Amino acid sequence: QRFRFCGDLDxxxxxxxxxxxxAKISSVKLKLICAQVLRDLLGEAIxxxxxxxxxxxxxxxxGDVKATIAVLGFILSSAAKHNVDxxxxxxxxxxxxxxxxxxxxxxxxxxxxxxPLQDRFRACSLRMxxxxxxxxRVDYTLSSSELQEVNEPVVHLTFNVQDSEGEKMTAVPVxxxxxxxxxxxxxxxxxxxxxxxxx
Amino acid sequence: xxxxxxxxxxxxxAPRACEAAARKLNIGIDTIQHGVEGLxxxxxxxxxxxxxxxxxxxxxxxxSDELNKSLLxxxxxxxxxxxxxxxxxxxxxxxxxxxxxxxxxxxxxxxLRQQIKPAVTMKLHLNQNEDQTAQVLQTxxxxxxxxxxxxxxxxxxxxMNHCRRIVRNMK
Numbered sequence: 001q002r003f004r005f006c007g008d009l010d011x012x013x014x015x016x017x018x019x020x021x022x023a024k025i026s027s028v029k030l031k032l033i034c035a036q037v038l039r040d041l042l043g044e045a046i047x048x049x050x051x052x053x054x055x056x057x058x059x060x061x062x063g064d065v066k067a068t069i070a071v072l073g074f075i076l077s078s079a080a081k082h083n084v085d086x087x088x089x090x091x092x093x094x095x096x097x098x099x100x101x102x103x104x105x106x107x108x109x110x111x112x113x114x115x116p117l118q119d120r121f122r123a124c125s126l127r128m129x130x131x132x133x134x135x136x137r138v139d140y141t142l143s144s145s146e147l148q149e150v151n152e153p154v155v156h157l158t159f160n161v162q163d164s165e166g167e168k169m170t171a172v173p174v175x176x177x178x179x180x181x182x183x184x185x186x187x188x189x190x191x192x193x194x195x196x197x198x199x
Numbered sequence: 200x201x202x203x204x205x206x207x208x209x210x211x212x213a214p215r216a217c218e219a220a221a222r223k224l225n226i227g228i229d230t231i232q233h234g235v236e237g238l239x240x241x242x243x244x245x246x247x248x249x250x251x252x253x254x255x256x257x258x259x260x261x262x263s264d265e266l267n268k269s270l271l272x273x274x275x276x277x278x279x280x281x282x283x284x285x286x287x288x289x290x291x292x293x294x295x296x297x298x299x300x301x302x303x304x305x306x307x308x309x310x311l312r313q314q315i316k317p318a319v320t321m322k323l324h325l326n327q328n329e330d331q332t333a334q335v336l337q338t339x340x341x342x343x344x345x346x347x348x349x350x351x352x353x354x355x356x357x358x359m360n361h362c363r364r365i366v367r368n369m370k
Contacts, residue, residue: 126301126322128335164322164335187309194307 003092005079011096018071019097021064027101029054034109037072042113042120076110080117086110132160132169155181293327319343 002008022030033054040046046069055065079089086107093103135158141150159172176184298321305316316339323334338346356362 126299126320128320165333191307191309194312198306 001095003095005075005082005084005089005092007078007082012074014067015071015074016096018067019093021060021068022071022102023097023099024058024060025055025068025102026057027099027105029057030102031105031109033068034072034076034106037069038076038109038113038117040069041073041077042116072106075106076113076117077121079110080114080121083118086114128164130162132162134159153178291328293325293332296324296326296331298323 001010003011006012025033033051036046036051051069052065055068060068075089075093084092089110090103090107093106094100098106137156139154139156141152141154144150155176155178157174157176159174161170161172162168163170300319300321303318303320305314305318307314319338319340321336321338323336325332325334357366
């Protein structure tokens with residue numbers, strides 16, 4: 001059977017298996033655990049002790065606690081990834097056997113944080129390198145060893161590029177004469193207007 | 200000394216612990232180092248070979264009986280752990296860690312407007328002996344489909360009779 005929150009594919013077996021573990025926790029506590037898992041997905045620190053306290057009533061072993069966090073993380077991130085609205089998510093989770101209150105609590109937490117999750121995933125998507133900043137300077141060359149009177153303007157550009165790992169910033173210096181710079185600017189303006197037609 | 204040898208196996212040499220032991224026993228630190236290394240060698244060699252004739256082989260070394268018995272005990276107690284540590288020391292090829300991917304469409308370039316050129320960009324994260332490397336690859340959808348087909352064929356080999364026979368025999 002195909003599920004939208006799994007990207008129109010079958011639900012993974014391990015998720016099916018852990019739904020019964022989720023049902024052991026009370027629905028109120030499940031909503032609080034969801035909030036913690038959402039924090040982790042959004043890049044903030046997860047408070048594992050709080051989760052341990054919340055699951056201690058259901059008498060879950062440590063392996064089950066980790067499985068709970070994993071399955072909630074999968075459900076929430078997968079639903080955000082495939083842009084599933086919270087009612088569809090709720091009905092699909094109930095089809096998998098999650099009790100109604102649990103499903104609705106989970107989906108309410110999901111609904112609040114759906115846009116921030118999607119924004120975060122968009123920011124984390126694969127990127128090659130990224131332009132950090134551009135610095136420029138215009139000089140006027142008066143004279144050089146080749147020719148006594150040069151009298152030409154010159155543009156110095158420094159592109160600060162962050163590599164694909166996101167760690168190092170490399171500076172790429174470029175020097176252009178006025179004509180070359182005009183060509184570069186014209187081409188970039190054309191590309192920019194093409195981008196605007198798509199937005 | 201036996202304890203020091205095990206710690207060395209687990210984490211590499213610990214010079215400070217050796218110093219403490221040397222001071223307690225009033226022997227030079229070099230002797231202790233050599234003693235520990237010798238014990239490590241003895242333990243790893245015997246674990247490697249699962250020596251059941253262990254007792255007879257160390258008899259050759261001419262230690263006292265008591266020493267032999269304690270060495271044997273040390274060996275038997277920690278054999279499993281030593282074997283698992285030795286198992287992890289094999290050189291490894293880079294192994295899969297994760298794959299990031301992205302689907303782009305090129306619409307225009309400086310030379311040609313009004314194009315439609317889809318491309319899949321992938322970043323393959325690999326693990327090799329705790330080093331993480333990343334490889335960036337780019338392909339068009341047709342090549343990607345071919346790649347998927349080849350990989351599925353490779354997985355399908357596992358279900359063929361030849362593979363099944365070998366797997367059954369290994370178990």
